[in-house]
Amino acid sequence: MIHFENVTKTFGDRAAVNNVSFSIDKPQMVGIIGRSGAGKSTLLRMINRLTPATSGRILFNGEDILSLKGGSMRRWQRDCAMVFQQFNLVPRLDVVTNVMLGRLNAQSTFKSLFNIFSAEDVNRALAALDRLGIVQEATKRAEELSGGQQQRVAIARALTQEPHMVLADEPIASLDPMNAKIVMDALREIHERDNKVVICNLHTLDTARHYCDRVIGMRDGVIVFDGAPELLTTDVAREIYGADESFNEAATSTSIDTPGLSARPTDPAGAVTPVATAVL
């Protein structure tokens, strides 16, 4: 499905992502972990062309998405919907309009310029809000909602794009544990029910272990671990985070992985397939 081939991004003389290659060849929920500055956001942002790559190729179903231009690039950006840490909603617009903005790249330029939406767009947006459990907030201004609700609106907006994949850049970093769980459950549900690739940058090991089928660990722009969460031992985590013996996993905990909360399926014969390629 998606294939990174020697992808590099430099800022000045510093490589934020350094000659990275990996493939996702089936619908998986992939967590990217690593300390601050490891290159996680840059990696994700290159996929949907928010950040231009310096060299390499990113192939989606065989096509190099780094060479797309104009309408093809906008279509691609719709196809890989992005969810951000700070939600990126328009605060003064109502919730349903914010969600419909996800359809802009699917509209004619005229309709886009004047934010003209069809009844079908409204229904699609309401259905997405319903799926995220917040349709009752549809007429409120986005700024009136809590952070967790705003992130769910952002996910509903991503859903209306009808994307091939969802990219989430630290989607729970601004949320309390309860809202973090709701948002991660929603992303997991999109992966399972819609059979979509979800790639999620995460700061916390326990969240990655709990929700993801596969974890990619980055350090200084390089992939230093790529495997099933079961292989993510404390020693491996120490290597990813560049920490010494005093490394304490609790320091990266959100406490949302508690007994009784939902978890990814443990049945490897299910829709998800763990990959076990530890490269350490």
Ligand SMILES: Nc1ncnc2c1ncn2[C@@H]1O[C@H](COP(=O)(O)OP(=O)(O)OP(=O)(O)O)[C@@H](O)[C@H]1O
């Ligand atoms: N626009 C930019 N201009 C210059 N340097 C940048 C830019 N964006 C990122 N960098 C640098 O690239 C490196 C990787 O940054 P990136 O944001 O991808 O890391 P990250 O792992 O996502 O970190 P965090 O978890 O803090 O978001 C860092 O050294 C950062 O300072």
